[in-house]
Amino acid sequence: MKDFTSYLEKLLGRMPSDLEQEVFACFDPFERDREKRFLHFNPSRPLYLNIDDEHYIYISNHTNRLRCYLDMATRHLDTSSCYMHEHGAIMLDVTTPENEKYLRSRHTNYHIYVQPATAHAAAQSLTAVSKFADHISLIRDETPWERLCRVCVDTNTGGHITASSKRLFKVYENGLLYIVEDYQHLHFKEACKELDSVPVFIGKTVSFPILSLDNEKGLLEIPLSTLKSLQQEQIKKGGGKHPLDPITEDGETIDINDEYTDITERLFNLLQEENNEYPVKYYSFENDMLELKIDAIPLNGLSFSLNGIELHTLSSIVNLQIRGYKPLALSYYLESTADSPQDIEPYLSIIKKSAKLFNIPIANNCIVPGDTNRLKLFFISKQEKDVLPHTFQQDGDFICILGDPSGVLKGSAYASVYGKTEPYTPPGVMTGTLAALVDVVKECTESKIISSVLMIGRGGLITALKKASSEGLGASIYSERKEPTEVFIYGEPQAAAMVTLKESHLINLARITSNFNLTSTTIGRVTENPNITVNNEILLISKDEK
Structure with missing residues (x-):
């Protein structure tokens, strides 16, 4: 508290009064509660994406189920879909601008209420009275005053609050803050009579940008600009040193003592288990307006480091685009061992930077403190019109690798089969190569040069x-690379895609890849025989051949 008093004195240019210290305590950048530090750093703000002149997509990621009910009630998301993940839920819906309500305190009078309630009672209240309120905000593990301050800053709404300090500064485990327009006031009060917990009046809005507290402790008038400065400083300050990235070792390969004879089968079983844990889900909306899909992509194999997170984000985006999907938005769940959220700001910035490279907006995220470091990306996307097949199309087609075919075994699924789960920290990220892959595949698709494409x-x-080879055709692969065969076959490259094309198109492919400074390597041909052979050795036998 001593640090905060000194901080306020410097910010205000004078010694703060006892009332000011109590009123501004919710903006203390030296907050001792770790969970609150993360909560203040990551406010919940949904994303809106325009579809056409009349509709937009609403996207929001919540760790709290009650926030989902709040969104559905206040934004009239009657047909919304919820993608449930183990950390919360992502809400999707197509809605219209008239369903959004905005506070206009300069021209309209509003009444302000607070309601302490259990999660169940709060959900009941939302169903009963939400249509009479222009703004509803969730109070969770905080005081009504803190929630009111943040709402006033976010909506640029002033207010005159007359409730007692006992009511305003009591921490609510769950509760709701209502802002009700004057003409709906009586309807709101009538609807509240049926509730288990009745909302209590605490004040009114005013037409000027000042939040005033007028109760038994005196009168205090606070410009919204002061609250905004306090909120911004709270986000900037705090935290110590950034967590150090793992040190990249010189040797990226792994030592395998005992080779499994059925390694490919074990590998595919592991990958199937990973896919089953995070299945892709599709969502359709009324009038077949569009179909959206959500991919949950955890940070597997790569370390929780700046380069690891950047590579994970970029390669996930490129993989989606090469598969024929346009990412519309990105959200994520990030758990960190950091003491303060400011410690991990560089990691959040690298996700934002990677998404921005492909013009993908970011919806609100779930950033929480924990005992481990982990990251899971959630991409909301739609299918493009012209999509190339992902399977071999014709016997005799050439098989080429675009990009850098050099893979590593450390952190790979192959290494996991052998119980070696240490993640890989890339020494750098091939940002240009990953971006070029998307451009080359797009131009080759438009020119009808390649027959199929698949990210490695x-x-x-x-x-x-x-x-x-899932549709009956196989492949004959040859390699003269100096690296061990295991690295060529099982290693996981940063930026590489496999394409097939006719021999007559090889020159055109070389010309396009040259324009984007991208490497193209021919590694084999499609065969009528459904087996996969590498340097004349059968590596994978088709089920039909067994």
Whole structure:
């Protein structure tokens, strides 16, 4: 508290009064509660994406189920879909601008109420009275005063509050803050009579940007600009040193003592388990306006480091685009061992920077303190019109790798099969190569040069070959690379895609890749025989051949 008093004195240019210290305590950047530090750093703000002149997509990621009820009640998301993940839920819906209500305190009078309630009672209240309120905000593990201050700053709304300090500064485990327009006031009070917990009047809005507290402790008038400065400083300050990135070792390969004879089968079983844990889900809306899909992509194999997170984000985006999907938005769940959220700000910035490279907006996220470091990306996307097949199309087509085919075994699915789960920290990220992959595939698709395309990612080349051969055709692969065969087959490259094309298009492919400074390597041909062979050795036998 001593630090905060000194901080306020410097900010205000004078010694703060006892009332000011109590009123501004919710903006203390030296907050001792770790969970509150993270909560203040990451306010919940949904994302709106325009579809056309009349509709937009609403996207919001919450760790709290009650916030979902709040969104549905206040934004009239009657047909919303919830993507449930183990940390919360992502809400999707198509809505219209008239369903949004905005506070206009300069021209309209509002009444302000607070309601302490259990989660169940709060959900009941939302159903009963939400249509009479222009703004409803969730109070959770905070005081009504703190929530009111943050609402006033966010909506640029002034107010005159007359409630007692006992009511305003009591921490609510769950509660609701209502702002009700004057003409709806009586309807709101009538609807509240049926509730288990009745909302209590605490004040009114005013037409000027000042929040005043007028109760038994005296009168205090606070410009909203002061509250905004306090809120911004709270986000900026705090935290110590940034967590150090893992040190990159010189050797990126792993030592395998005992080779499994059925390694490919074990590998595919592991990958299937990973896919089953986070299945892709599709959501359709009224009038077949559009179909959205959500991919949950955890940070597997790569370390929780700046380079690891950047590579994970970029490669996930490129993989979606090469598969024919346009990412509309990105949200994520991030758990950190950091003491303060400011410590991980560089990691959040690298996600934002990676998404911005492909013009993908970021919806609100779940950033929480924890005992481990982990990251899971959630991409909301739609399918493009012209999508290339992901399977081999014709016997005799050439198989080429675009990008950098050099993979590593450390952190790979192959290494996990052998119980070696240490993550890989890339020494750098091939940002230009990943971006060029998208451009090259797009131009080749438009020019009808390539027959199929598939990203080489988790599981390495052998996994891409297995997916591509799922419709009966096989592949004959040859390699003269100096690296061990295991690295070529099972290693996971940063930026590589596998394409097939006719021999007559090889020159055109070389010309396009040259324009984007991208490497193209021919590694084999599609075969009528459904097996996968590498340097004349059968590596994968088709089920039909067994």
